[in-house]
Amino acid sequence: MSKPVLEVRDLKKIYGEGEATVHALRGVSLTVERGDYVAIMGSSGSGKSTLMNILGALDVPTFGSYHLDGVDVSKLADRQLALARNRLIGFIFQAFNLIPRTSAVANVELPLAYAGVKPKERRRRALAALDVVGLADRAKHEPNQLSGGQQQRVAVARALVTEPALLLADEPTGNLDSHSTADVLSVFDQLSGAGRTIVIITHEPEVAARAKRLIRLVDGQIVEDNRQSPLHLPPVGAFAGRHST
């Protein structure tokens, strides 16, 4: 069996000092295999966003080790960390976080530009990624000309354009209506079916239900880790079709 995409051991994150100390994570250990589709659920304040930021190499843990694709992330310098974020991780934010006043295709191209891909090749791959999320015809639109669901799909395209080992999504449907949610989720199902590794945070049970594995987080600790469908089969929602509604 190949090495896990993601492996964290006894992860702790402590904010503040003295009496104001907050233990956001109290020792989380987690292994995610290649091709898995993991949903992490938890109420607000359970530490799920903190965990996600650490997994995305956007934040550093106070204690514990984090191996991403076999690389110890805590030992990386700024430049290598930037490289890891660029090549290994595709991050999808709740607030989309597209660069304003920049066309969809330029937004999707951005990680490729930082990876040093030539402009022509970049454009081709960005358009291909937009095609995957069904927005090839909106390539020239700027974020404020797109609906929330479309913006999030652009963000998904941006996350997967570098073909990262791991797709991380922090409440990707939190700001979306049900129709847009269905759109985005069907993209995830499709990606999972294509063999991508996905970790998604959510507090919506219907979103979590489509994942292959469900993890519940309470007060910075994993209280439930439940496999919902086999690792090597496509997820349950994959055959529902993208525009089934």
Next chain:
Amino acid sequence: MSFKEVIRFALRGLSANKLRSALTMLGILIGVAAVILLVAVGNGSAKAISDRIEALGTNTITVMSTNRGGSASTALTTEMADAINDPTMAPDVKSVSPVVSSSATITYEGTDHSVNSFVGTTPGWFTASNTPIGTGTGFTADDEAQGRRVVVLGQTVVEELFPGVDPIDKQVTVGGALFTVVGVLKEKSSTGFQDANDTAVAPLSAVRQVLTGYGALNSILVEAKDPNKVDTVESEVSTILDQRLTTTASSKSSTSSTPYRIQNASQLLETQTATADTFTTLLGAVAAISLLVGGIGITNIMLVTVTERTREIGIRKALGAPRRVILNQFLIEATLLSVIGGVLGVAAALIGSSFEIVGVKPVIVPSSIGLALGVSIAIGLFFGGLPASRAARLRPIDALRYE
């Protein structure tokens, strides 16, 4: 990521918000243009003052009698003028021009015009007093010796008496005597309230005969050989005059103080230079303040612009942009804004300086261009680069949470 790529990113960053970029550039433009123009206006007015004073003649001194009523013993006489023109006693004197002047009415074919100063003098006066002849000729030493009634008119007189007519060789009546016009003075810029062109110049002997009589001279204009020798000439002249006046007036105890006054044009110039220096200092202060204000404006807009984009920096970092690339992008954006804004500011100042501003023709000081441009670009770079490097050093999550 290649440098060309980073430049393209910077350009895209600038064009993404055209209004903000334009306003930033406008701020820098105004800062730079204001500094250059202010200094140019100040420099222009200082230059205008010094030009006017130089027009009076800077290498001359004027001897005037202090006793207005003038008993014969203290009055200036032509003998004194001759005595000053002494190569051994006063080697640095180039020419001496005795001057009488009075107001007079000039008549030509029934038209009257009264001139404030009808000057009687010798031919050397024209060069000494920096009053060149425009058309025609001046009078000669021979004219003066023979007492020929010839006259050189100022521009104002010509306009009054000879509208549209060539005045040369016409005859005008002054004080009941006919004078032949031989020349017209070149137009002179006025130095004060009096019209410097409302004048007429004739040989000393003729004016004395017709108008003023053979009394005292009004003044003696002494020209030095060199502008630097004016002070030497002044002391030489006063030595000669002291001797003269002592021999003629020693019996009278009332003349304890010198009965004459020497006006030195170079003193005037010194005063002017001192004034100009004060002016320059004042301007420097004004320029420094406007540079400071302009700089604060640039600082402000740069800080706001970059701080506003902290989130964007966070996004870029999350997508895997190395710190160096982000910093370069923002530095290039700041450089482009400051350089384009600064160059436009210089252009605006150059265009603005070709117009008269509150009656002053601005004269650009080249160093002020360099100073204004340099300071603005430095400030733009520093305050554009500083917050960018701060944001680039943040953890992506902190930059993303920045509001």
